[in-house]
Amino acid sequence: MRVLIIGSLSGELGVAARIAAARGATLAQAETVDAALECLRADARTDLIICDVTHDFGTLMRRLAAERFTTAVVAAGAENDEKAAVDAIRAGAREYLPLPPDSDLIAAILSAVSTEQKGEFIARDxxxxxxxxxxxxxxxxxxxxxxxxxxxxxxxxxxxxxxxxxxxxxxxxxxxxxxxxxxxxxxxxxxxxxxxxxxxxxxxxxxxxxxxxxxxxxxxxxxxxxxxxxxxxxxxxxxxxxxxxxxxxxxxxxxxxxxxxxxxxxxxxxxxxxxxxxxxxxxxxxxxxxPLRQRPGDIAPLAHHFVAHYARLNEVGTKHLTSRAVERLLAYSWRGNVRELENTMHRAVLLSSGPMIDVEHIGIPTEAEEPSYLLSPHAHATAGDTIGSLVGQRVEDVEQALILETLNHCLGNRTHAATILGISIRALRNKLREYAARGAEVPAPHNGVAA
Incomplete structure (x- = not known):
């Protein structure tokens, strides 16, 4: 993916740029907002903008909107500058990147913004x-x-x-x-x-x-x-x-x-x-x-590929699937196809503490446990049975339970939980502050895992 950096590369923003490049991004750099806009007008291939918040971030967002640019924007600034982070998110930034940069967070940002993959197509079926x-x-x-x-x-x-x-x-x-x-x-x-x-x-x-x-x-x-x-x-x-x-x-x-x-x-x-x-x-x-369910011979090779990819991306060492885990993958219907398999393997990499990924890390039901509306395209009428227990609960309460349970599974790691939930780390931290203020028990980072 192509990333445009707005700001000087001599300091911590330059460190973030080098991390993004090491993760496979192609970089361009502009010292000012005006120079950045000239780059965007001349080349429509930019996928992400990372801008130093000291460069009048609000003006940048207004000018991007006025010129109808839809490129995702991440603001970068000091980790303890709460006001700058809040102002940037309110101005329209997709994410706030604290400096000094965290390599896992940069990887999560790049993954969320771009689905770009090399032209490798794993096919055994x-x-x-x-x-x-x-x-x-x-x-x-x-x-x-x-x-x-x-x-x-x-x-x-x-x-x-x-x-x-x-x-x-x-x-x-x-x-x-x-x-x-x-x-x-x-x-x-x-x-x-x-x-x-x-x-x-x-x-x-x-x-x-x-x-x-x-x-x-x-x-x-x-x-x-x-x-x-x-x-x-x-x-x-x-x-x-x-x-x-x-x-x-x-x-x-x-x-x-x-x-x-x-x-x-x-x-x-x-x-x-x-x-x-x-x-x-x-x-x-x-x-x-x-669909993936019609090419079962691809499930195991794809799963091994995604495990290796996300283990490397998250720098957690080499990981492997057990034979029981592979059997569970083969028995699942994969209604979300390869994208669902990829997300499942990413989650399993994050949740497994050792080198082996087993059934409990995958978190998918057996065929007998799967909701019938997933197993049969003609049985949508039964879908209500699976969500009946949620009726009568407030959306805010269901969301809180989901976020806290995900955080528990991630051993308190905020970055990994945000990746699984598909929200920004800033949004997650704001939610957790709200829950703590209400008296909820928020999981703390476990055994030195980063927050």
Whole structure:
């Protein structure tokens, strides 16, 4: 992933930058907010901004919003500067990074912001091997490819696999999640804009199409795109030019398009939600990734891969799955597919104190224990039985119980608990302060585990 650092690299912010680089990030640096904005306008591939809070952080956030930048921003400042942290979060920062930096927290921030993975696609099951064989055949071509499959099956990973085996592998790979950006901002993200095109457009900005020139552009969740933008996208694909918002001339682009979706586009066409002509333009070739439950031969290899990856990422030494743990993984239905397996292995790495990961660290039910609505797609009516015990409880109480129980499992480690819960470390600490003020027993760090 690409990270833009705003501030001097001579001090503790530079240490944070070097940790991010060691975790695989590609770095750019700007001394001022103005210089940072120039970098963002010229290159649409930035995934994360880390800004020193001494650089008028509030102004940075207002200017990013005015120019319709959707890049995630992390504020960095002194650990004991509570006011700066609160002000940064209120201004719109996704996270506050205390300095001196903690390597685990930086790893968690990078993981939360980016799903980027190398083009390695672990496939041992015959069903997945057949998909990769097709991908190998079409990768060298210039054809558009539609990648389909349930959420969490690895559509972006397959897209990167195709790019790295194409004739464009030396060019950029740019991914855009069409469902993650509001329609009002998506057009500018895709096509860019000219100075004065709208209020806040104080300078020209390139979009994802131009960022992916001579490379590959992945349009993820393409089925969620607004109909008006579908028409503009179709015209761009036909003409091989981009019309920036407010522009008076088309800009030539040489981009290969990969599109991904977890919805049935033919049904969306029938419902009037997706253009048929765009579907045929994208669907030169379709690659369908089977759900994980239909390729059981991949479960164990993927699990071992994720254990090794997260053990290395969290610097906890070498870890291995026991045979009992593998048996439990193979017996589970994995409705969340590879993403659920990855999260489960990440959690198991954090919860296991020794080198072996066993059944109790995995925390998934046996088939007999699984809710019936997970085991059968036709049994949704029974879903209420599994949550009936929560009826009558306040949302705040359920949230508190979940957070405290997760913290107990993590032996009081705030960073690991925040990672599992999918919230920022700052948000977690604020919650814990609230709970303590109410008289709740908040787990303390155990045996020297960092808070």
């Amino acid at each position: 015959p069903a997945m091997r057949a998909v990769l064989s097709q991908a190998d055949q079409v990768a060298p071509s210039t054809a558009s490819i539609l990648i389909t499959g349930e959420s969490g099956t690895g559509k972006e990973v397959l897209a990167r696999y195709i790019h790295e085996r194409s004739r464009r592998r030396k060019g950029p790979f740019v991914a855009l999640n069409c469902a993650a950006i509001p329609d009002t901002l998506l057009e500018s993200e895709l096509f860019g804009h000219e100075k004065g095109a709208f209020s806040g457009a104080i300078a020209r900005r390139t979009g994802k199409f131009e960022a992916a020139d001579r490379g590959t552009l992945l349009l993820d969740e393409i089925g969620e795109m607004d109909a008006r933008l579908q028409a503009k996208l179709l015209r761009t694909l036909q003409e091989r030019t981009v019309d920036r918002i407010g522009g008076d001339r088309p800009v030539p682009v040489d981009v290969r398009i990969l599109a991904a979706t977890n919805v049935d586009l033919r049904s969306a066409i029938a419902d009037g939600r997706f253009r048929e002509d765009l579907f045929f333009r994208l669907n030169v070739m379709t690659l369908r990734i089977p």
